[in-house]
Amino acid sequence: MSxxxxxxxxxxxxSSRSRTRRGGRGRGISRYCRxxxxxxxxTSGTAKNPGRLFYCCPHGSEGDKYHLFTWTDERIVxxxxxxxxxxxxxxxxxxxxxxxxxxxxxxxxxxxxxxxMSAKGGGCCGIL
Ligand SMILES: [Zn+2]
Numbered sequence: 001m002s003x004x005x006x007x008x009x010x011x012x013x014x015s016s017r018s019r020t021r022r023g024g025r026g027r028g029i030s031r032y033c034r035x036x037x038x039x040x041x042x043t044s045g046t047a048k049n050p051g052r053l054f055y056c057c058p059h060g061s062e063g064d065k066y067h068l069f070t071w072t073d074e075r076i077v078x079x080x081x082x083x084x085x086x087x088x089x090x091x092x093x094x095x096x097x098x099x100x101x102x103x104x105x106x107x108x109x110x111x112x113x114x115x116x117m118s119a120k121g122g123g124c125c126g127i128l
Pocket of ligand 1: 037
């Protein structure tokens with residue numbers, strides 16, 4: 001019945017770096033057609049692209065260039081390329097944080113050792 005032992009230390013890491021994110025417009029999967037309709041996924045039934053998935057506008061038709069039509073595989077390649085950039089950023093952050101952890105752990109060990117030394121010395125170091 002006691003939740004006194006809840007360590008509510010919400011320490012936010014000071015993110016010093018603010019990388020510019022790419023706009024990403026025109027790349028990746030388009031959710032909407034320019035007519036405002038939400039894109040749907042369909043499977044191609046043509047002899048040229050049998051079973052190939054594509055995003056399209058429900059109002060579009062074959063040969064209609066106005067409405068959205070895009071192959072999902074091409075879009076997904078772009079998405080993956082963009083995600084690779086994000087992943088590299090995350091990996092950088094992780095390795096930075098690992099270094100930080102090692103630094104803090106070393107500092108902690110040093111502090112502990114100092115505390116132990118002063119405890120063993122009985123506190124009579126003449127500073128008081
Ligand atoms: Zn449309």
